[in-house]
Amino acid sequence: MNRKGIWVSPNQFVEFADNARQNLTAEIASRDHSPDFNALGQYLPNPDPVLKKMGRDIAVYRDLRADAHVGGCIRRRKAAVKALEWRIEQGNATARVTKRIDAIFQRLDLDHLRAEAMEAALYGYQPLEVMWTKAAGFADGWNVPERVVAKPPEWFLFDPESRLRFRSKDRLFDGELLPERKFLLPRQDASYVNPYGIADLSMCFWPATFKRGGLKFWVVFTEKYGTPWLVGKTPRGTPKTETDRLLDQLEAMVQDAVAVIPDDSSVDIVGDAARTSSSSIYQDLLMYCRSEISIALLGQNQTTEANANRASATAGLEVTREIRDSDVTMIEQAMNELIRWIVEINSDGEAPTFKLFEQAEIDDTQAKRDDILSRTGVKFTKSYYMRSYDLRDDDLEVVAPPSSPTSPQGGAANGAAFSESGTRSGCPCCSGVEFSDGQNPSATDALDQAVTAEMDQWQAVLAPMVDPLQKLIDEAIQNGETADQLLSRLPDLLTPQASAALQAQLTRQNFIARLAAASGLQIDVPQ
Known part of the structure; x- marks a missing residue:
């Protein structure tokens, strides 16, 4: 017996192969064994670089939404998702479960729910608390979500096992572990290293901050250098009291444009053309910050800047659409998790899926x-x-085809009848059609004979038009005329009498075709 292992006790022998198999299933690289000092505590801090630098929580990003450009980009991004249609796809689920899930989601305010779930793209993660209740509309009393409410992200944290915890008054430091099937957690690009997800507002923080500071200094610059300077000149040796009085008068002149000065003093208006070029520095800073915010939230700045052309704006819309699809995937994952919870609580089997889609424009x-x-x-x-x-x-609903238009006696319904001589009365397509047996024919026989009669009349109608046309073509070939010359002579061939006859014949033929289609009959048209 050749067994490789070790005796761990007088009665227990462990083979090395067992240890090898155990190493395959055990987690080796974990936070407990890593030198990551951030994971040594009872919770994981948010690794967001801006929050770590400032020592603040995620609530600092909420102030950025007051910025006009940041708020506009957020509204545009949310509107792209809210404009999509939604449906419940059955998949491998039963029709009964799919119908109930659809009824449950019809009761929810999905537009508001999608907007709140989109907050995960801004803050990295967004906890959504599910309020369950007994459904009154179902006989078996399903437990269904009555409301789904978004809660502030700064109220929550993650433990070393990446589980969501709530900062309560009793456990403010490490938080309370939440029950199952209670909180949905849409996250953007969450990972093992960063379970909090990537916050897009993190990329907007410094551009928005410098944009505010640059705008403030630009306003001060405009107030200081936007108006021309007033320079007062006094004779040398003027007392300081007189100089201060003149300065006060000039200061008042800036507001009132009126001043009284001694006759031996003068006032000059001095302008500086260099200040105009200096003011563009602030404008360039503001435009750069605007572009950075647009790129962070929309993925491009071509549709928000004045120097964009049609080609660049179209390409920018494609990038925005791709970001929208990423947001849609995040929302669909949260909604599908909610559907799985509903099915697990109330039923067995597979769960249907939630799908967001863009309504295609009908051609x-x-x-x-x-x-x-x-x-x-x-x-x-x-x-x-x-x-x-x-x-x-x-x-779509399949409707039974209409019944035959003929009556039980073989006559036509809708009041159409045949005379005793066998001629159809009241029917324009069958006028002049006689039947040899003198009996009321069936609808099929009537239409067959009507088609045959129509084909004979077509020859009489087309002959006055085809014969001159053939003659005209022969003359054009003999005279060497061009195609344009031939086409210019064609209108002369269509006389009013020929057009009227053609119109009448087309009306009769259209009536026959529609009658055959309504009757569900197939008629062989003579060649």
């Missing part, structure tokens, strides 16, 4: 084309409508 040209084709008798399938117009399966 008006395609809709008009489909309407025209449907009027001529073309029948589209259910899958075609779902694919072309982005419809769901429950958006």
Whole structure:
């Protein structure tokens, strides 16, 4: 017996192979064994570089939203997500569970919930407390979320195991561990090193701070150097009291533009053209800070700056759309976790999924084309409508086809009848069509004979138009005329009488086609 191991006690022998297998499942690189001194305490501090530098909590970022440019970018980013439509996709779940989840989400204020979940992109993480209640609309009394409320992120922290904890009055330092299925936690780019996520407002802090400072100094600069200087001149040896009195008069003149000075004194207005170029330094600083804020929140600055062209603005919109898709993924993960909680509490099996999507713009040209084709008798399938117009399966209802337009006696419904001689009365497409047996024909026979009669009449209608056209083409070839010369002579061939006959024939043919389509009949058209 060749076993490699060690006797840990007189009765227990441990093989080395067992230790090797245990090393595969055990966590080696953990916070307990690492030299990270930030993880030695009972909670993990937020590793945000701005917060660490200032020694403040995440509430400092809330003041940045008062800035006009920061607030505008936040509204634009949220609006891109709130403009999307939502639906519950069944997937592997049952139809009953999917229908109930859809009813539950219809009761929630999803627009407000999406806006609050988007705060995770600004602060890195956003705890959402779920308020559960018994559903009154379900017979079996499901436990469903009545409200989902966003709570201030600075009230929470993470422990060394990356679990969310609440800073209560009793446990202000290390926080209370939260119960399961109570708090949703959307986070942006959270990791093992940083469970708090990446806060986009962190990238806006210094640009917004310098923007405020630069604007303040720009206002002071404008007040000091925006107006021309007034320089008073007095004779040498003037007493100081007289000089101070003149200075007070000049200071008042700045406000009132009126001053009284001795006749031996003078006042000059001095301007400095160099100050104009100096003021552009503040403007450049403010524009740079604006661009940095736009890049931090929107990923680009092409759609917010005046020097952008159409190509750069279009490319900037693509970047903004990609950031929107990232925000959508974060929100969908939180909503899908809520759906899994609902199913786990109240039912068994798979859970449906929450999906945000952009409503595709329906092509008006395609809709008009489909309407025209449907009027001529073309029948589209259910899958075609779902694919072309982005419809769901429950958006369409299959309706039974209409009954045959013929009466039980073989006559036509809708009041259409045949005379005793076998001629259809009251029907423009069948006028002049006679039936040899003298009996009321079926609708199929009537339409067959009407089509045959129409084809014969087409020859009489087209002959006065085709024969002169052929003659005109032959003459043009013999005379060597160009195609433009030939086209300029074509309108002369269409006389009013020929156009009227063609219009009447097209009206009759359209009536036959629509009647056949409404009746569900198929008629072989003679070639």
